[in-house]
Amino acid sequence: MKYRIGRVLISEGQLREKVKELGAQIREDYKGEKVIFVCVLKGAVIFFADLLREMGPEVDAQFDFLAISSYGASTVSSGIVKIQEDLSTDIHGENVIIVEDILDTGLSLSYISKLLRERAPKSLEICVLLDKEERRTQPVNVKYTGFKIPDEFVIGYGLDYAGHFRHLPSVHIAEPAE
Numbered sequence: 239m240k241y242r243i244g245r246v247l248i249s250e251g252q253l254r255e256k257v258k259e260l261g262a263q264i265r266e267d268y269k270g271e272k273v274i275f276v277c278v279l280k281g282a283v284i285f286f287a288d289l290l291r292e293m294g295p296e297v298d299a300q301f302d303f304l305a306i307s308s309y310g311a312s313t314v315s316s317g318i319v320k321i322q323e324d325l326s327t328d329i330h331g332e333n334v335i336i337v338e339d340i341l342d343t344g345l346s347l348s349y350i351s352k353l354l355r356e357r358a359p360k361s362l363e364i365c366v367l368l369d370k371e372e373r374r375t376q377p378v379n380v381k382y383t384g385f386k387i388p389d390e391f392v393i394g395y396g397l398d399y400a401g402h403f404r405h406l407p408s409v410h411i412a413e414p415a416e
């Protein structure tokens with residue numbers, strides 16, 4: 239393996255606090271409404287599960303899943319976004335929030351936003367835990383952002399390097415193994 243677990247960038251405690259903050263904002267904005275939360279597999283799964291538990295009874299929250307892939311076994315985007323599994327819900331006329339672990343080049347989220355917008359939801363917003371702003375090549379409009387992070391490849395809390403390290407409870411920098 240070319241990378242190993244490096245220093246902690248965002249601790250479990252910081253993640254917990256931020257998820258609560260984002261959850262409270264979304265809960266406030268959508269109280270009394272139905273929202274379809276779209277988890278972008280696989281990276282967003284841990285953030286999604288934690289965030290959705292913050293919705294409480296005030297929001298009529300429903301789940302759906304979208305599987306895409308562009309990084310594969312690399313730390314560089316292939317530049318091609320592939321839909322591996324589409325939503326199973328009709329989002330026409332619904333409030334939709336896309337939940338993502340990281341916004342890097344913006345390729346994945348710009349592709350997903352366009353795809354879902356064509357299905358005419360009532361509203362469409364994005365909630366992203368990490369934003370690697372410097373790397374953006376595609377503009378993406380995000381309503382809810384957790385942390386702005388530097389241009390480092392990160393792992394843990396759902397984020398992988400070649401399928402490894404998603405289970406780590408904190409976000410770490412991936413460090414070259416040599």
Ligand SMILES: O=P(O)(O)OC[C@H]1O[C@H](OP(=O)(O)OP(=O)(O)O)[C@H](O)[C@@H]1O
Pocket residue numbers: 278279280281282306307308309310315338339340341342343344345346347398
């Ligand atoms: O802004 P971008 O440059 O498009 O990068 C962000 C995307 O890349 C990663 O997913 P990946 O395609 O590696 O699949 P995964 O979620 O299964 O890890 C990450 O989870 C985001 O979905």
Ligand code: HPA
Pocket residue numbers: 309340342390391392393397398399
């Ligand atoms: O820094 C990252 N780590 C893991 N997956 C990613 N996908 C885009 N950027 C990253």
Ligand SMILES: [Mg+2]
Pocket residue numbers: 278279280281282306339
């Ligand atoms: Mg992903």
